[in-house]
Amino acid sequence: MNLIVLSIIIVVYLLIVGYLGFLGYRGTKTEGDYMVAGRQIHPYVMALSYGATFISTSAIVGFGGAAGVFGLGLLWLTFLNIALGIAVAFILFGKRTRRMGHNLDAHTFPELLGKRFNSKFIQILGGIVIFVFMPLYTGVVLIGAARFIESTLQVNFVLALMVFSIIIAAYVIAGGLKGVMYTDALQGTIMFIGMIALIALTYIKTPGGFIGTHVELTSLASQVPENLVKGGHQGWTTMPVLGSPLWWSLVSTIILGVGIGVLAQPQLAIRFMTVKSNKELNRAVLIGGIFILAMTGVAFVVGAISNVYFWEKIGKIAIAAAEGNTDLIIPTYINMAMPKWFVYIFMITLLAAAMSTISSQFHVIGTSFSRDMLRVGVNDSSGILNSDNGNSKKSGKGVVITKIGIIIGIVISIILGYYLPPSIIARGTALFFGVCAATFLPMFVCALFWKGSTKAGVISGMIVGIVTSLFWMFFVHKANAEMLKLVVVLTGKPSIFGYPWNAMDPIIIAFPLAFLVTIFVSLGTKKLPQDLIEKSFKNI
Amino acid sequence: GVSVFLAYILCILSTLFCIIYGAIMWNKDK
Numbered sequence: 001m002n003l004i005v006l007s008i009i010i011v012v013y014l015l016i017v018g019y020l021g022f023l024g025y026r027g028t029k030t031e032g033d034y035m036v037a038g039r040q041i042h043p044y045v046m047a048l049s050y051g052a053t054f055i056s057t058s059a060i061v062g063f064g065g066a067a068g069v070f071g072l073g074l075l076w077l078t079f080l081n082i083a084l085g086i087a088v089a090f091i092l093f094g095k096r097t098r099r100m101g102h103n104l105d106a107h108t109f110p111e112l113l114g115k116r117f118n119s120k121f122i123q124i125l126g127g128i129v130i131f132v133f134m135p136l137y138t139g140v141v142l143i144g145a146a147r148f149i150e151s152t153l154q155v156n157f158v159l160a161l162m163v164f165s166i167i168i169a170a171y172v173i174a175g176g177l178k179g180v181m182y183t184d185a186l187q188g189t190i191m192f193i194g195m196i197a198l199i200a201l202t203y204i205k206t207p208g209g210f211i212g213t214h215v216e217l218t219s220l221a222s223q224v225p226e227n228l229v230k231g232g233h234q235g236w237t238t239m240p241v242l243g244s245p246l247w248w249s250l251v252s253t254i255i256l257g258v259g260i261g262v263l264a265q266p267q268l269a270i271r272f273m274t275v276k277s278n279k280e281l282n283r284a285v286l287i288g289g290i291f292i293l294a295m296t297g298v299a300f301v302v303g304a305i306s307n308v309y310f311w312e313k314i315g316k317i318a319i320a321a322a323e324g325n326t327d328l329i330i331p332t333y334i335n336m337a338m339p340k341w342f343v344y345i346f347m348i349t350l351l352a353a354a355m356s357t358i359s360s361q362f363h364v365i366g367t368s369f370s371r372d373m374l375r376v377g378v379n380d381s382s383g384i385l386n387s388d389n390g391n392s393k394k395s396g397k398g399v400v401i402t403k404i405g406i407i408i409g410i411v412i413s414i415i416l417g418y419y420l421p422p423s424i425i426a427r428g429t430a431l432f433f434g435v436c437a438a439t440f441l442p443m444f445v446c447a448l449f450w451k452g453s454t455k456a457g458v459i460s461g462m463i464v465g466i467v468t469s470l471f472w473m474f475f476v477h478k479a480n481a482e483m484l485k486l487v488v489v490l491t492g493k494p495s496i497f498g499y500p501w502n503a504m505d506p507i508i509i510a511f512p513l514a515f516l517v518t519i520f521v522s523l524g525t526k527k528l529p530q531d532l533i534e535k536s537f538k539n540i
Numbered sequence: 541g542v543s544v545f546l547a548y549i550l551c552i553l554s555t556l557f558c559i560i561y562g563a564i565m566w567n568k569d570k
Contacts, residue, residue, distance in 0.1 A: 071544070072544045072547070072548070073543070073544050073547070075544065075547035075548055075551055076543075076547045078547070078551045079547055079550040079551050079554055082551065082554040082555055082558065083550070083554040083557075086558055087554060087557060087558055087561070091561070237541060237544055238541040238543075238544055239541075239543045239544055279565075282561075282562060282565035282566065283562060283565070283566050284562075285558050285561055285562040285565070286558060286559055286561070286562020286563060286566065287562070288558065289554070289555045289557070289558020289559060289562070290555060290558070290559065292555075293551060293555045297551055
């Protein structure tokens with residue numbers, strides 16, 4: 001690894017990112033530009049921005065490493081990523097979100113839900129959930145990036161964490177959502193090239209080609225370590241034993257938690273409001289589908305078949321080669337198996353994956369703080385904190401307070417990044433996606449598709465979703481509860497329930513429960529005014 | 541094992557759906 005060559009590549013990359021951030025700054029004239037990119041974004045930029053924001057180092061390194069342990073069963077998540085995360089999200093959710101966001105003049109995800117149900121409470125609580133939980137997700141993505149900068153550029157972890165955050169913060173604060181999306185498009189393009197090269201080189205490097213590699217991976221089933229066999233592991237080309245602890249972990253946390261949670265991600269839903277017509281969303285489906293297959297499909301396949309490479313070269317399976325840390329499987333494989341020139345490309349790929357996700361996380365934290373919590377929370381009817389229609393100048397107070405919110409979010413994320421434990425990347429990501437699914441998804445589905453849903457119904461569902469998620473996370477789900485430690489302190493046990501309940505992810509319980517509560521309470525409570533329904537669903 | 545194989549096939553099919561849907565609509569929206 002030539003540090004000088006790598007440093008030059010990174011500096012050139014950062015200069016281009018800086019220029020794109022400047023273009024965003026120059027194109028931002030109003031608050032609407034800053035928050036929803038003026039609703040005029042090109043479909044290529046929108047699709048890549050959505051994909052690059054969705055896919056972070058968590059997906060490539062965290063979940064790619066998980067595929068090194070669990071095997072190709074993770075491809076169920078790739079299927080959900082494409083089928084739900086792209087096709088359903090764009091075609092069914094995206095078009096209605098775009099139109100409704102425009103009808104109600106919403107600039108944030110909680111604002112859309114709040115205005116749809118005529119409830120400030122929903123907007124404020126939604127803003128608080130994002131402001132509290134999003135830094136956790138940002139923190140784990142930051143860790144992934146900073147650990148990787150630490151090991152490749154040989155700089156101190158804390159320094160890497162700080163400098164990396166400040167660089168991203170600079171173009172997010174200056175360029176607003178336009179700056180974020182322009183840089184996302186560049187980063188998404190780099191990620192696509194990097195991952196296509198990775199899968200091609202992987203099959204070239206592994207003797208036997210495509211078929212031979214998979215046959216050999218199947219035959220490695222006899223090498224699964226004893227502790228994984230006890231957990232239900234049956235090899236890398238088959239699912240774990242139905243109902244075993246590993247099966248629950250794979251299916252409930254990794255596949256369903258992330259696969260369903262994507263539909264209610266505030267930083268992704270806001271993307272639908274940045275294009276001017278359904279035409280752009282239709283075109284984005286084509287680009288998005290190919291992009292996601294090239295991201296998670298490649299990462300999971302490479303993670304699984306890295307076992308074949310490690311076994312042939314050093315007689316170990318992937319998790320043993322990475323000395324027990326799942327987050328190190330992909331980096332170890334890249335450093336051992338790939339030609340030197342590709343290692344440079346992969347570095348930039350990972351840097352782009354982390355930056356494109358973190359920039360949107362910072363942006364959403366900022367808009368939640370200013371537009372959802374403060375403006376509505378302090379009953380700012382005079383419009384001092386924010387204009388209502390998004391046409392005020394970008395130097396207006398709404399944008400200034402958003403920038404303050406971004407800075408607060410960054411500080412919290414850096415502190416979390418410093419204190420969070422190792423092997424946290426995939427778990428922290430799944431945890432955030434699960435909370436979002438339980439809190440927002442039942443309400444989001446009802447907002448878009450059910451005119452009969454009521455304010456009382458969706459608020460009940462939202463509260464049940466949050467409370468059930470947190471209760472299950474802290475007291476029942478063993479993997480989370482052991483990490484959070486509260487249940488151990490209070491009861492002396494790692495979980496208050498036995499198996500299989502303690503192996504189930506919170507989303508399995510909280511999401512269906514929140515949905516049922518939303519439906520039943522809606523059926524028995526006062527309907528929303530007809531004029532609000534007509535306004536919301538105009539031209540839908 | 542069939543379940544993993546099915547996931548593989550569904551990944552390819554869902555991507556093909558995105559490509560075909562996107563291409564048809566692209567043509568239609570011109």
